[in-house]
Amino acid sequence: MPIFVSQPSLAPLEEVTELLKGVWQRGILTHNGPLVQQFENEVCKKLNLNNFVVVSNGTIAIQMAIKALELEGEIITTAFTWIATVSAIKWEHCTPVFCDVDPETLNIDPTKIEALITPRTKAIMPVHVFGNPCDVDAIEAIAKKHNLKVIYDAAHAVGSHINGKSLLEFGDIAATSLHATKLLNTGEGGGCIANSTELYEKLKRIRFFGHDDAKDIVEDGFNGKLTEVHAALGLANLKYFDEVLADRKNKYLLYKNLLSNNETLVFQRIDRGEPNYSYFPVIFKSEELLLQVEKTLTENGFVPRRYFYPSVNTFTKVVNYQPCPQSENVAKRILCLPLFWNIGEENVRKIAEIVNEVVTISV
Ligand code: T4K
Numbered sequence: 001m002p003i004f005v006s007q008p009s010l011a012p013l014e015e016v017t018e019l020l021k022g023v024w025q026r027g028i029l030t031h032n033g034p035l036v037q038q039f040e041n042e043v044c045k046k047l048n049l050n051n052f053v054v055v056s057n058g059t060i061a062i063q064m065a066i067k068a069l070e071l072e073g074e075i076i077t078t079a080f081t082w083i084a085t086v087s088a089i090k091w092e093h094c095t096p097v098f099c100d101v102d103p104e105t106l107n108i109d110p111t112k113i114e115a116l117i118t119p120r121t122k123a124i125m126p127v128h129v130f131g132n133p134c135d136v137d138a139i140e141a142i143a144k145k146h147n148l149k150v151i152y153d154a155a156h157a158v159g160s161h162i163n164g165k166s167l168l169e170f171g172d173i174a175a176t177s178l179h180a181t182k183l184l185n186t187g188e189g190g191g192c193i194a195n196s197t198e199l200y201e202k203l204k205r206i207r208f209f210g211h212d213d214a215k216d217i218v219e220d221g222f223n224g225k226l227t228e229v230h231a232a233l234g235l236a237n238l239k240y241f242d243e244v245l246a247d248r249k250n251k252y253l254l255y256k257n258l259l260s261n262n263e264t265l266v267f268q269r270i271d272r273g274e275p276n277y278s279y280f281p282v283i284f285k286s287e288e289l290l291l292q293v294e295k296t297l298t299e300n301g302f303v304p305r306r307y308f309y310p311s312v313n314t315f316t317k318v319v320n321y322q323p324c325p326q327s328e329n330v331a332k333r334i335l336c337l338p339l340f341w342n343i344g345e346e347n348v349r350k351i352a353e354i355v356n357e358v359v360t361i362s363v
Contacts, residue, residue: 002298002301002302002303003301003302003303003338003343003347003351004303004338005303005304005305005307005336005337005338005339006181006305006338006339006340007181007340007341007342007343008180008181008185008187008340008341009183009184009185009237009240009244009340009341009342010237011233011236011237011239011240012236015236015239016232016233016236019035019232019235019236020229020232022034022035023035023228023229023232028228029227029228029229030225030226030227030228031208031225032208032225033227033228033231034228035228035231035232035235036054036225036226036227036228036231038231038235039054039186039226039231039234039235039238040052040053040054042235042238043184043191043234043238046238046241047158047159047166047168048164048165048166048169049166049168049169049193050169050193050200051193051194051195051196051197051199051200052168052191052192052193053191053192053193053194053200053203053204053207054178054186054189054190054191054226054231054234055189055190055191055192055207055224055225055226056188056189056190056223056224056225056226056230057177057179057188057189057190058084058155058175058176058177058178058179058189058190059084059087059088059190060088060190060222060224061175061176061177061190061191061192061224062084062085062088062089062125062151062153062175063088063091063092064175064192064203064206064207064224065151065172065173065174065175065192065203066088066089066092066094066123066151067092067206067220067221068173068192068194068199068202068203068206069122069123069149069151069172069173069199071092071094071122071123071149072093072094072122073094073095073120073121073122074094074095074096074097074118074120074121074122075089075094075095075096075097075121075122075123075124075125075151076097076098076099076113076116076117076121076123076124076125077089077096077097077098077099077108077124077125077126077127077153078098078099078101078107078108078125078126078127078129078327079098079099079100079101079311079312079313079322079324079327079328080101080106080107080127080129080308080311080312080324080327080330080331081127081129081153081308081312082155082307082308082312083312083315083318084155085125085127085153085312086312086315086318086319087318089125090318090319094122095120096319097116097121097322098312098313098319098322098324098327099112099113099116099324100112100324100325100326100327101129101324101326101327101330102269102326103283103326103327103329103330104266104268104269104283105129105132105134105268105269105270105271106129106130106132106268106281106330106334107126107127107128107129107132107133107134107135108124108126108127108134108139109326110134110135110138110139110142111138113139113142114142114146117146117148121146121148122148122149123143123148123149123150123151124139124142124143124148124149124150124151125150125151125152125153126139126150126152126153127152127153127154127155127156128152128153128154128156128157128160128167129156129268130156130268130275130278130279130281130307130336131156131157131159131160131167131183131275131276131277131278131279132160132268132270132275133157133160133161133162133167133270133271133272133273133275134152135271135272136162136167136170136171136272140170149172150170150171150172151171151172151173151174151175152167152168152170152171152173152174152175153175154167154168154174154175154176154193155175155176155177155179155182155190156177156182156276156278156279157174157176157276158176158178158182158183158184158276159183159184159241159245159276159278160273160274160275160276161273161274162272162273162274163273167273168191168193169193169195171195172194172195172199173192173193173194173195173199173203174192174193175190175191175192175193176190176191176192176193177189177190178190178191178234182278183241183244183245183248183276183278184234184237184238184241184244185233185234185237186226186230186231186233186234186237187230187233188230189226189230189234202219205218205219205221206219206220206221206222206224207221207223207224207225208221208223208224208225209221209222209223210222244341245276245277247341247342248276248277248278248339248340248341249277251277251280251339251343251345251348252277252280252339253277254345254348254349254352255280255337255339255348255351255352258348258349258352258353258356259282259352259355259356261356262355262356262359262360264284264285264289264359264363265282265283265284265355265359266282266283267281267282267283268281268283277339278339279307279336279339280336280337280339281307281334281335281336281337282334282335282336282337282355283330283333283334284333284334284335284359285333286333287332287333289333289358289359289362290306290332290333290334290335292358292362293335293354293355293358293359294306294335296354296357296358297337297351297354297355300350300354302337302338302347302350302351302354303338304335304336304337304338305335305336306331306334306335306336307334307336308331308334309331309332309334310328310331310332311324311327311328311331313327313328314328337351337355338351
């Protein structure tokens with residue numbers, strides 16, 4: 001079997017089965033069941049969060065955030081992201097406006113946001129790319145000055161923090177992902193973290209067709225519910241979260257150590273806080289070199305991934321092209337190396353050796 005870029009972190013099957021027995025006994029499979037509620041409470045305790053609403057995936061979480069804030073108009077977002085950021089904005093009938101990135105942090109460049117603000121701008125939607133904290137202070141200052149909302153696409157950010165405060169606690173709402181490839185997974189899943197109880201209650205109603213407790217329809221809602229089966233997986237996995245996080249950091253640092261003699265390689269710059277080390281992106285000097293590394297790794301049974309390629313502002317079938325030269329340039333030269341729970345030190349060493357070899361030969 002090849003070693004893919006990612007693999008889910010999975011708790012022992014018996015522990016999931018034990019939780020599933022209760023689901024079978026109760027016969028409650030969905031509609032905010034007891035495991036969903038337990039999962040929300042335990043995630044809040046583990047990550048020190050308030051107002052966490054678990055949902056069926058990370059894309060829906062972004063859509064729910066836009067709906068809850070009743071945004072209509074333009075949303076300034078980053079060009080260096082997964083397509084879901086953009087599709088969620090579009091599905092909520094808003095217009096994505098692309099801001100360029102800092103080519104080293106890979107996050108939205110706050111110095112370029114204000115020039116994009118128009119009378120139609122309603123919000124800023126930065127992404128904490130690969131779990132690397134954005135410049136949250138600069139973004140908050142711009143939002144305050146122009147009376148804009150901030151929704152963080154925090155799909156990658158479970159476990160990242162700034163001075164001990166979870167990255168999920170920044171912005172009016174943060175939307176995260178609990179997809180199979182994420183540090184904490186429920187198979188498919190996601191969540192919204194609101195900065196007020198009012199927004200939190202509203203998100204819960206939106207998740208459930210817009211019903212209030214009396215089952216009146218009081219919001220324009222939809223179905224964002226997570227099932228009990230997914231919550232069981234999440235609860236079992238949550239017990240191993242600290243271990244998974246620590247293992248990721250060790251492997252990340254090992255990669256960095258093994259590759260840092262190579263002066264032609266650039267690594268994501270971390271300016272503030274502590275990321276969750278969920279990805280190991282490497283920026284090469286040229287796309288040709290990246291393609292050579294990718295080919296050699298694949299021939300040796302390792303499958304890296306070009307996250308995020310191409311830059312989303314260039315998907316002209318779904319967006320109007322707006323130039324973002326830094327994003328377009330870095331997107332061509334960045335490759336994420338395999339990194340997941342239990343990848344094995346020997347695999348990290350082998351991958352780093354191949355990267356070093358290919359890069360050295362090409363100099
Ligand atoms: N915002 C941002 C910034 C995002 O990156 C994402 C998702 C979202 C929003 C939306 O969140 P979700 O709606 O997805 O919750 C993956 C994930 O599907 C996606 O969640 C993620 N970002 C994106 C960056 O990566 P692919 O197409 O690369 O995934 P896939 O299926 O090829 O998985 C990568 C490797 O992982 C595979 O080669 C094998 C392994 N794998 C994957 C799955 C699904 C497994 O071993 N088991 C599995 O079940 O998109």
